[in-house]
Amino acid sequence: MTNTWQDIKNANVVIVMGGNAAEAHPCGFKWVIEAKIENGAKLVVVDPRFTRTASVADYYAPIRPGTDIAFLNGVIRYLLEHDKIQHEYVRSYTNASLIVKDGFDFQDGLFTGYNEETRTYDKSTWDYDLDKDGFARSDDTWQDPRCVINLLKHHVSRYTPEMVSRICGTPQDKYLHVCELIASTSAPDRAMTSLFALGWTQHSVGAQNIRNMAMIQLLLGNIGVAGGGMNALRGHSNIQGLTDVGLLSNQMPGYMNLPTDKETDFDIYMSTRQFKPLRPGQISYYQNTRKLFVSFMKAFYGDAATQENHWAFDWLPKLDIPLYDIIKAFEMMNAGQMTGYICQGFNPLQAFPDRGKIRRGLSKLKFLVTMDPLDTETSRFWQDFGPQNPADSAKIQTEVFQLPTTCFAEENGSLVNSARWLQWHWKAAEGPGDAMSDIWIMSGIYHRLRELYRKEGGAFPDPLLNLTWKYTDPLSPDPEELAKEMNGRALADLTDATSGAVTKAGTLLDGFGQLRDDGTTSSGCWIFSGSFTEKGNQMARRDATDPREQGIAPNWAWAWPANRRILYNRASADPTGKPWNAAKPVISWNGTKWVGIDVPDYTPTLAPSAGASPFIMNDEGLGRLFARKLMAEGPFPEHYEPLESPVENPLHPKVQNNPAARVFADDRAAFGSPKNFPYVATTYRLTEHFHFWTKHALINAILQPEEFIEIGEVLAKEKGIEQGGWVKVSSKRGEVICKAYVTKRIKPLTVDGKPTHVIGVPLHWGFTGQARKGYGANTLTPSVGDANTQTPEFKAFLVNIEKTTAPVAA
Amino acid sequence: MPMTRREFIKFTGLGLAASSLGVLGFGESGVAQAAAVRPFKLAHATETRNTCTYCSVACGIIIYSMGDRAKNALSNIIHIEGDPDHPVNRGTLCPKGSALLDIVHAPTRLKEPRYRAPGGTEFKTVSWDFALDRIARLMKDDRDKNFIAKNAKGDTVNRWTSVGMLAASASSSETSYLTWKVVRSLGMVVFDNQARV
Amino acid sequence: MNHPKTVIIRYTTSQRVNHWINAICFTLMVLSGLSMFHPIMFWLSNLFGGGQWTRAIHPWIGCVLMASYIGMIVQFWRANLWRQEDTAWMKSVPAVVEDDEEHIPAVGHNNAGQKLVFWSMTLLIPTLFLTGLVIWEVYFGEATSISVQRAAVLIHSTAAFLAIIIWIIHVYAGIWVRHSVRAMTQGYVTPGWAWRHHRKWLWELASGQSGKNSIRKRP
């Protein structure tokens, strides 16, 4: 989220598309209701199903799963055509005026530079035309046909209302009404907030879905302002934190990337990361990357990381491929390339696509370790549970360790919420039986390995042996010690260059501004620097005071970066530093510095006259309508059909799907065709359950006891399916037998002239826990990931459905 | 644990409600009343501030446990409800959060380490030492066998691809950080979390 | 006091047993029923071990009563068939109340009042039984709709009221007309009693039209 949960109440229009906020985030959704009641906001919902969010919407429009880009590009076309953009914002704060290199083009569904073999692009033309000083050329009059705004206009010109309706199945009048409502926020004092979640990410074009709306928000001037922003409503309680700390194949704490094997030494690694400003007078935060990296390595390896060994750069693993994500991991498992797997609080047998493939993969492991408070399906994949988990235990040679962990109520620590707040929590009771904390278990494994390496030697033990581990109880480090390590310390006495103030060696740092690249500071996660200072644990702050009741609450817990609550908040004020919306200012220029209710996302004393643009994490300082080289499938979003789709891509039949999506050969073989699987299915969560956890909680099991699918009345009638009757839903990958909910909330859509039926598949049931046994939606879903993030395409695939009888246990 | 009271914050209608809550109870006759209604079950329970373990709204919660943390009493969680001071949830909780008590006390909570041997049909309970010793041994054997110090070009890569890890999504950032340290010090790259699902 | 040498058997043993089962059940039903009907009578529930027990036991006694009353019907229906003189007797009810022997027509084994008691109960007890089943929460709470149950409680209590009034008249009549109780406890009446209250019956017995064995020497 760029903004806070409470800030949603400042919106004039709330658009929920690519998500179902009321059901997935009810307590955050209260701020939408608040916006409606206190701010007269209109709530717009665009969703294949009439969801519980739609039930309180002012306007609802249906859409075929997987066609959001067509819809959103259509909206951009509408905004440009009807001149409903915030001109001054677009001109000053976006790259609309910058001129794109010659050679960049888009033809028949492909951008310049496509390589069919590797399914990747050579992105060299996807960039600005630079002048001799290395600055991007621009045309502020927007006359040059090569400037971004004109290229964009041309790109979206194909997305006429007729085309949008033809692709999405949304009736034209409904689509146009949504456009109108969105366009109403182009006024400088009006804002729209976009709330989305997995409904946009879980597509082969997931990242582009989100970019598409971000572009709309830039055109409307809704980024950085109160009640605006792009608000990704994250799923799990600390998934933001895990991402922040870099628990991803290619990540390091604080969004630094792990080196690839092309980056053979530290200097090469640094050269590609310290972005140089692309416009005169611009500031760019990533110029500080070296300080962040060195401080991190000092936290990690302490005295063993020295200038001489390049801060132990070589001790970091180097990647040969962009990502070893989960889809890749299971591909490797199935190919027999993996020996062991550790699942910490994660249940891939339920959570990842193509359940059969997951089960086969786990069966090929030598060992599997699960660490979880609950008895997960994954830990019992080898056990026969009838049709819901057929397994021949005797043939499965995997050793399985099921390790019991404590849960949230039984430990101290911090979690990062969707709005980037780090909130500390306290232990209320001991865990049950012999359950131990993840910290204790990981420390236990680490110490045993370290002992083995000390005794026996073995493959490259240096990083293991030199890892800093200076905790009071090495076998069970105190979370506060770890939090302080992430915050960072001075390793030597530091003298501030301007004020001359001295920070004594050993003191906790106040923020990442103090980090140095000479090895005199350490910080395990630079974006968390400032969260645990000499003043105490900032994450434990509980002052809910909210200036002007504008939804900031700056003294409640602590938000990264630097306790900033609204990202890009410099953009809430016009180029002279005056707030666009005088009624709801975030920060403004008082003549000498930036002041306001939030921490400025800008140099605090940099005058507006200096001409630096607000998006300081970008090297041109501008919001990008044109993404340059950062996206795998193109700098503008383009509609590609889901990998399994009922129709040909009406825009360019030859390029049906995302040309850059990574698809493994065996996964491609498991795609179904509309001939055998004529219906579009989409998976989702119900508000009564949280993933696969709450089926273990009796109350939630009572509230939604049994697996079912949702089907429209028309298709149900066609198929003779009765309300609450048994059905078999099948895809090329498997079948689910469950109950049917015949509903008015899903209506057939007319797509490319043909009626298209959507089937909804909630995903909560499995074979452990309190609720009734279920097959799990991932039995059906295809194993294919988004081109940028590898997020599986859970939201649009093909199935067939027929009436049947209750499943019989084998 | 800091427990500053929040300032009075206006929230649609709730301000209204809060203002009149005083007169709602049973007023002066409350004492007599208490004999009739179900006794208030939290009168002396211990309060602990925590955060809901489910989604990323991260609602503040108060965990009520029996026992006052005296040495001879083992705390037992008896009730969980929303933290009214929390600026986002303001005391509210969704159907999952309202039922947190049932996940804490789920009958399927694991209580001891268990092990399933190759080809086995049942789990058997084992000691922590057995489990962790065996896991470390399996990991080391594989790492020693499959660790890639240099790639084909001869560049140092120091990666280990044959054992992977999926990290939790509800564990604390401190746990995550420690996990990152352990995993990366081994050179492990098949490493992911639940961000996508 | 004259001590007649002859007695007449008015009720057989089985009739008496049946009647008293009926009487006990009915009394318990009245007591338990009233306790649940009006709060001033709730104290009666203490006789049954409290409200829960009263609620639980009332329908079961009702079942016994119903079964017992079927026995009553079998044993007494013939004696309660309406005859010509019954209509005449009905017209003389004021005389009955006044105890004005001269103006009361002679009647058979049962007078019209007794017959009315019998037939009213024959109507009311099954009504109470059936409506009772409808509102028997434990077993039939979900068998019928709530509106049916609402009608049932109203009918049940109205029927109970009528049955109680009839029961009071019946009991009072038994007490007022001396030696009626003996007829039901010991089974016999004296010829004088029969002469006074059921003269036609006596004539029938005397003429041997029926019940010859009923006339016995006093033991």
Place this chain on the structure above:
Amino acid sequence: MSDLQSQDYIRRSASTMTPPMARSTEEQVAKLIDVTRCIGCKACQSACMEWNNLRQDIGHFEGSYQNPNDLSPDVWTLMKFAEYENEEGNLEWLIRKDGCMHCEDPGCLKACPAPGAIVQYANGIVDFISDKCIGCGYCVKGCPFDIPRISKKDHKSYKCTLCSDRVAVGLEPACVKACPTGAIMFGTKTDMAHWAGERIVDLKSRGFEKAGLYDPPEVGGTHVMYVLHHADKPSLYSGLPDNPRISAAVEAWKGIAKPLAMVGIALAAVVGFFHYIVKGPNEVTEEDEVQGERALEDAAEKTP
């Protein structure tokens, strides 16, 4: 539980005395359920189950999000879902939290035969005092909203208590506290009616001409009220009664029938008694015995 002290309630089932009124000056409470901001998330259900320690058996999916299927001794509140296509052909998903309405004139209390098993506190809450309940099910018949349910386990009647245990210590009911969107509010009835008025103005501005407050006067108003978009058609909301009233049968049974019957019975007994006093016993006279014996003898003589 110990005995009630009658100063605090204004009505007590099956009680023959008027509760003392001296201190019944407390303001009345109300729970306002604004269905127009309800998202049907069931947090209220969940919180109710958790707070009141209620756990129904795990059921089945039965063709609706409505789960459990019905109110029960373990389900005191239940979200009901109705898919309604309006005149313009647009879908409206009307979701209503069902449960005890806490009527000002409670039909359950009127019907209850067990003294003190149902009480109404001075603040308006209608509560079932379980240890006094005899399990007859009369409250079920008395209720115009089909709310109370009798347990098969302990044969006691159960329903929402409006969390009287929480309200007694100055807290809002569990469902109110949990409700994520503030669709359930709690306060004095006056405040709630005022707030409902503001909501109705907003709804009318959003095109719901018939928006209104559901506080049915037929039962004297309720301490649980709804803001409805279609206040003219409450039955659209999964059968919320358009005109709830205590059934005429129940009114007759618990109204006029009670005193009439008691008077009738007493009268019958009294008449009998005085008849006896006036007339004395109806004795068989000696003359009767003579006549009787003679009648038998005459007959015997006639017989050969």
